[in-house]
Amino acid sequence: MKNFNNTLQTLVLGGNGKTGRRVVNRLRQLQVPVRIGSRSATPAFDWTDMDTWVPVVEGMDAVYITFQPDLAVPGAREAIRAFTQLAVQSGVQKLVLLSGRGEEEAQLCESIVMESGISWTIVRCSWFCQNFSESFLLEPILTGQVVLPVGDTGEPFVDAEDIADVVVAALTEQEHSQKIYELTGPRLISFQQAVHEIAQATGREISFSTVNAEQFAEELRKAQAPEDDIAFINYLFTEVLDGRNEQLADGVQQALGRVPKDFSQYVYETAASGIWNA
Numbered sequence: 001m002k003n004f005n006n007t008l009q010t011l012v013l014g015g016n017g018k019t020g021r022r023v024v025n026r027l028r029q030l031q032v033p034v035r036i037g038s039r040s041a042t043p044a045f046d047w048t049d050m051d052t053w054v055p056v057v058e059g060m061d062a063v064y065i066t067f068q069p070d071l072a073v074p075g076a077r078e079a080i081r082a083f084t085q086l087a088v089q090s091g092v093q094k095l096v097l098l099s100g101r102g103e104e105e106a107q108l109c110e111s112i113v114m115e116s117g118i119s120w121t122i123v124r125c126s127w128f129c130q131n132f133s134e135s136f137l138l139e140p141i142l143t144g145q146v147v148l149p150v151g152d153t154g155e156p157f158v159d160a161e162d163i164a165d166v167v168v169a170a171l172t173e174q175e176h177s178q179k180i181y182e183l184t185g186p187r188l189i190s191f192q193q194a195v196h197e198i199a200q201a202t203g204r205e206i207s208f209s210t211v212n213a214e215q216f217a218e219e220l221r222k223a224q225a226p227e228d229d230i231a232f233i234n235y236l237f238t239e240v241l242d243g244r245n246e247q248l249a250d251g252v253q254q255a256l257g258r259v260p261k262d263f264s265q266y267v268y269e270t271a272a273s274g275i276w277n278a
Contacts, residue, residue: 003174006032008094009059010171013037013045014066018130019098022164023064023171032172035060047079053086062094062171063087065113069232071099071106080109084116094119094177096170098163101126101182102244110180121170122180123163126245129185129266130160132198133275136233142278146195146208149216149237154188154246159261166255181251185260188246197264201271204278213238 010027014020015036027034035056037045043055047068057063065083067076080097087095097113099106101124113120131137140146163183170176189197192208199206211219213234220230252260270276 004172005174006030006172008061008171009033009035011035011037011056011060011063013064014068015041017066017068018128018134018160019163019167020064020066022160023167026164026168027171030168030172050082053083054090057087057090057092060087060090060092062096063092064096064098064167064171066098067109069229070103070236071109072103072235073105073228073232076105077108077112081112084112088116088118092118094121094171096121096123096167098167099124100240101184101249102240114178119174119177121176121178123166123170124180124182124251125163126156126158126184126249128160128163129157129261129263129270132194133270134160138275141195141198141206141276144204144206144278146191146206147211147216147219148191148208149211149213149234150191150241151210152190152192153241153243154190155194155241156184156186156188156245156248157194157263157266158183158185158252159263159266162252162256162260166252169255176255179254181255182249183251183260184249186248186262188248189263194263197267198271198276201267202276204276 010032012020012024012034015024016038024034024036037056039046044052045056046052095113095116099110099122110122132141166181195206195208217230217234
């Protein structure tokens with residue numbers, strides 16, 4: 001590694017999440033002192049309770065910022081602005097922000113971090129492969145029936161392992177400062193193709209069908225999903241997946257000097273874990 005620094009006291013917000021826990025594990029392997037920012041940690045961190053922020057940020061040199069559920073939701077920009085100001089005032093030297101592709105609201109949050117006056121890196125990602133195994137798409141996969149409000153739009157799914165590798169590099173290597181890395185996988189595939197690959201790898205029958213946004217929202221309501229979650233998921237499928245992100249980016253290659261993991265490799269490894277066994 002170039003200019004590697006494992007002495008920075010590092011805070012990982014969402015340290016139990018899809019990318020956060022992978023980042024924490026890697027930093028610990030590199031013997032970087034890590035603090036997890038989550039409601040279950042000590043001290044606890046809660047995005048909705050600003051009183052919890054100060055004890056968590058105190059003494060930290062670098063922060064990996066993940067905002068739940070997404071930077072596009074109402075109130076995210078205000079929270080990112082307030083947290084960034086606190087981090088700078090507290091002596092934090094480096095901020096690494098997890099962001100999303102094709103989300104205007106997320107890019108407004110990126111600008112706040114970029115204008116902080118300290119070292120920053122933006123990690124702007126396509127859809128995670130792990131949404132099929134560690135998020136809301138796992139249950140439909142297990143039941144054998146995936147129904148989504150999306151057609152043939154191609155998505156370059158990116159693996160959370162690649163995201164974590166880029167984030168760790170940004171946190172520990174100086175040459176990633178003041179850079180935006182747009183991360184995707186190496187090819188475009190539709191959600192139907194993704195589900196088909198999972199079905200083939202598991203030897204199971206898993207159907208895929210398309211509904212409109214209104215029908216999808218109604219099904220989520222029947223499952224008693226919160227209205228905020230319904231609005232956010234519909235936003236992702238109807239706007240972010242409208243074709244605006246139907247192209248590849250080379251952020252993994254730029255940051256790490258290697259190609260990103262293909263969706264098929266993710267499927268092979270995940271199927272071997274048994275998590276998709278009905």
